[in-house]
Amino acid sequence: DELPRLLRDMPKCELHIHIEGSLEPELIFALAQRNGVALAYPSVEALRDAYAFTDLQSFLDIYYAGASVLLKEEDFFDMAMAYFRKAAADNVVHAELFFDPQTHTDRGVPFKTVIDGLTRASETAQRELGLSSALILCFLRHLSEEAALATLEEALPYRDQFIGVGLDSSERGHPPEKFARVFARCRELGLHLVAHAGEEGPAEYIETALDLLKVERIDHGVRCVEKPALVERLAAEQVPLTVCPLSNIKLCVFSSMDQHNIGALLEAGLKVTVNSDDPAYFGGYMNENFDAVFNGLPQLGPRHAYQLALNSIEASFASDEAKSAWV
Numbered sequence: 001d002e003l004p005r006l007l008r009d010m011p012k013c014e015l016h017i018h019i020e021g022s023l024e025p026e027l028i029f030a031l032a033q034r035n036g037v038a039l040a041y042p043s044v045e046a047l048r049d050a051y052a053f054t055d056l057q058s059f060l061d062i063y064y065a066g067a068s069v070l071l072k073e074e075d076f077f078d079m080a081m082a083y084f085r086k087a088a089a090d091n092v093v094h095a096e097l098f099f100d101p102q103t104h105t106d107r108g109v110p111f112k113t114v115i116d117g118l119t120r121a122s123e124t125a126q127r128e129l130g131l132s133s134a135l136i137l138c139f140l141r142h143l144s145e146e147a148a149l150a151t152l153e154e155a156l157p158y159r160d161q162f163i164g165v166g167l168d169s170s171e172r173g174h175p176p177e178k179f180a181r182v183f184a185r186c187r188e189l190g191l192h193l194v195a196h197a198g199e200e201g202p203a204e205y206i207e208t209a210l211d212l213l214k215v216e217r218i219d220h221g222v223r224c225v226e227k228p229a230l231v232e233r234l235a236a237e238q239v240p241l242t243v244c245p246l247s248n249i250k251l252c253v254f255s256s257m258d259q260h261n262i263g264a265l266l267e268a269g270l271k272v273t274v275n276s277d278d279p280a281y282f283g284g285y286m287n288e289n290f291d292a293v294f295n296g297l298p299q300l301g302p303r304h305a306y307q308l309a310l311n312s313i314e315a316s317f318a319s320d321e322a323k324s325a326w327v
């Protein structure tokens with residue numbers, strides 16, 4: 001069977017990875033030791049055993065606790081380099097990384113420390129691994145729009161070090177319209193715009209993310225199926241959805257992979273992509289997500305694999321020149 005090899009070897013882009021979600025338990029412990037940070041778990045095994053989530057919030061609580069070991073530029077560099085090595089091994093040719101500056105600046109870590117560490121890793125990955133990458137700054141939606149606007153101001157001196165903004169963290173009760181002003185400002189600045197919508201939140205959040213925030217891609221978006229007219233619109237407008245299969249299972253968005261709708265969305269002509277979201281927490285990087293999808297949904301074959309990889313390249317914010325080198 002050639003399918004496993006195709007899934008592994010085809011060039012692909014990763015468009016939905018929270019770099020703080022790539023922090024493996026071993027690195028959390030190593031950084032805690034290096035920085036003298038106390039952890040609530042006695043061992044790597046005890047920490048990993050705590051990775052049993054019931055919903056998005058139960059994950060976010062432990063994800064923010066894990067990020068508390070990140071203090072120095074070197075920490076952000078080491079975290080991102082570990083991810084880039086995994087991505088390159090999976091034949092990811094280009095990665096667009098989300099980062100959550102508020103998680104760090106609210107602990108007193110300067111914005112510059114965060115973005116300089118990530119930028120230096122990005123440059124090193126290009127040089128040493130031939131992997132291209134870019135950064136997308138995410139606003140935490142459980143915090144206020146005023147806090148997001150303040151974060152944007154803090155980020156502006158580093159405008160050339162990130163290509164866009166996104167919206168993540170607790171979705172329910174924090175609709176896109178809460179961030180209409182900050183997204184309008186980012187649009188004026190020429191930043192790319194994306195938002196998490198329709199992961200745990202309702203299909204309406206996908207519509208308001210598109211219509212009010214004017215995002216170019218929807219992160220997750222799997223709950224679009226609850227509105228047939230929206231599914232038709234997403235297909236007609238070819239709005240990319242950055243779907244995260246293993247994440248959806250671990251956070252109980254679907255009960256098991258054979259229940260996942262990624263195959264149906266792909267068959268309906270939506271511009272669906274496969275991504276890892278928070279690979280250290282959800283049990284796998286890019287190729288483990290591809291394997292899980294194709295094992296769980298046996299109706300999918302090489303034609304679907306090729307389409308998913310092509311979608312990821314087309315939906316990326318890379319230059320047309322770069323894209324044509326990957327297809």
Ligand code: ADE
Nearest residue numbers: 018168169170196277278
């Ligand atoms: N932050 C990190 N991973 C996330 C997810 N899957 N949804 C919302 N916010 C996140």
Ligand code: ZN
Nearest residue numbers: 018168219277
């Ligand atoms: Zn996400």
